[in-house]
Amino acid sequence: MLKHKNIGLFSILVLSMGLVACQPQQAEPKAKSEKATKPAPDLSAKLIGDSEKLKIQLPECDGKSCPEISLDRLNSNQSFIDEFIDQQILEQLGAMLSVEPEQKKANLAASEAQVASEAKSLADVQTPQVKMQQQLEPYLQAFVALDKELKNLSSAQKISLMIKPKILNSGEPIATVVLNSSSYLGGAHGASAQQYYNFDLKSKKLVTLDALLLAKQKPRLEQLAHEAFKTWVIDAKLADNVQDYEQAWKFKLSDNYYLSKEGLILQYGEYDIGPYVVGLPRLTIPYAQLETVLKAQYLPAKVETVASEAQPNTASK
Known part of the structure; x- marks a missing residue:
């Protein structure tokens, strides 16, 4: 009797093992992505x-x-x-x-x-x-x-x-x-x-150059550019006297410009403000001189901050 009972228990055990083996294996849990995918940068505000x-x-x-x-x-x-x-x-x-x-x-x-x-x-x-x-x-x-x-x-x-x-x-x-x-x-x-x-x-x-300027500031820009012109004439040893030089090559304000790290660059062509030998002259006006000439968005952040701090406090009595 005991022998038959043991045989029955063994049969149940074998059957149980077979059922477990037939069960579909569960897939291993997928590892969570380390970081969410970053959105592509907006390049519409850049010239590339x-x-x-x-x-x-x-x-x-x-x-x-x-x-x-x-x-x-x-x-x-x-x-x-x-x-x-x-x-x-x-x-x-x-x-x-x-x-x-x-x-x-x-x-x-x-x-x-x-x-x-x-x-x-x-x-x-x-x-x-x-x-x-x-x-x-x-x-x-x-x-x-x-x-x-x-x-x-x-x-x-x-x-x-x-x-x-x-x-x-x-x-x-x-x-x-x-x-x-x-x-x-x-x-x-x-x-x-x-x-x-x-x-x-x-x-x-x-x-355009005019679009950079605050209202009624073009005469001031011309004045600053003329001063830069005088310095260029002397430094380049084009003449001992700027007035004499301007008898042949009179100063004029160029509208050919770009904003460099150093300041506003005014580019001139051949024969614009000098003979062929001087090539393509350019005048640089530092941003520090343009705080009240250029609109705020065209000034470097540091210069813009200094300019705003220099304004008088109209709210104080």
């Missing part, structure tokens, strides 16, 4: 990008006098700025190279047909770069024609042209792009320029 080189095709040439041309455009996250800079590049080319309206129209029509076939292979999408290539064609042909004309005159001169944009300030309070250019298109010497463009990224508008 770089210059991209445009494709230039010139006729084959051998020798040391072959023409050279290098053109870049801006490729950034702010399309309105890219389009604006593209237009400025075309305007600079128009000022450097003579393109007749009829020739420009004919060349543009021909280039449109050529680029259209190229764009079709790119899923019929005309990128800003392709569009810019199309608009450049008349100026490239004018550049080649100028080189041919000089060669026909038995000239060994090597003509060259370069335009390239660069981001200087990415934003806060304003984003700044400088358009550097240099060229030699025959003659005694070449030419160069630096043009600054300043943008408010919120309003998507160009910010």
Whole structure:
């Protein structure tokens, strides 16, 4: 009897073990994520990008006098700025190279047909770069024609042209792009320029120098710039007497500016306030002198605080 009882208990034990083995195993608890995923930063208030080189095709040439041309455009996250800079590049080319309206129209029509076939292979999408290539064609042909004309005159001169944009300030309070250019298109010497463009990224508008100023403060800015001009003339040893120097090169206020770490930079072109030998002069006005001239949002935080503390307390009696 006891033997049968033991056999029964053993059978129950084996059956229980089998049932446990058939139960689905529970998955191990997943480890909790260490940190919640951070949201992607908002880049709409920043100007982020770089210059991209445009494709230039010139006729084959051998020798040391072959023409050279290098053109870049801006490729950034702010399309309105890219389009604006593209237009400025075309305007600079128009000022450097003579393109007749009829020739420009004919060349543009021909280039449109050529680029259209190229764009079709790119899923019929005309990128800003392709569009810019199309608009450049008349100026490239004018550049080649100028080189041919000089060669026909038995000239060994090597003509060259370069335009390239660069981001200087990415934003806060304003984003700044400088358009550097240099060229030699025959003659005694070449030419160069630096043009600054300043943008408010919120309003998507160009910010002029006048827009930086407090009400009725432009005369004060002109006075500060004139003082900086006088210092520049003496330090550069351009003359012993500023009044004598201004008989030939009179001071004027430039609207070509940007906000640097040191202060307000006023950029001048060749022959603006001096002879060719001085290159591209620039005047720097420190922010400490501009506390009551520039609007608060265009002053560095430290200077803005000092300026506000210097104001008289009108609430006290």
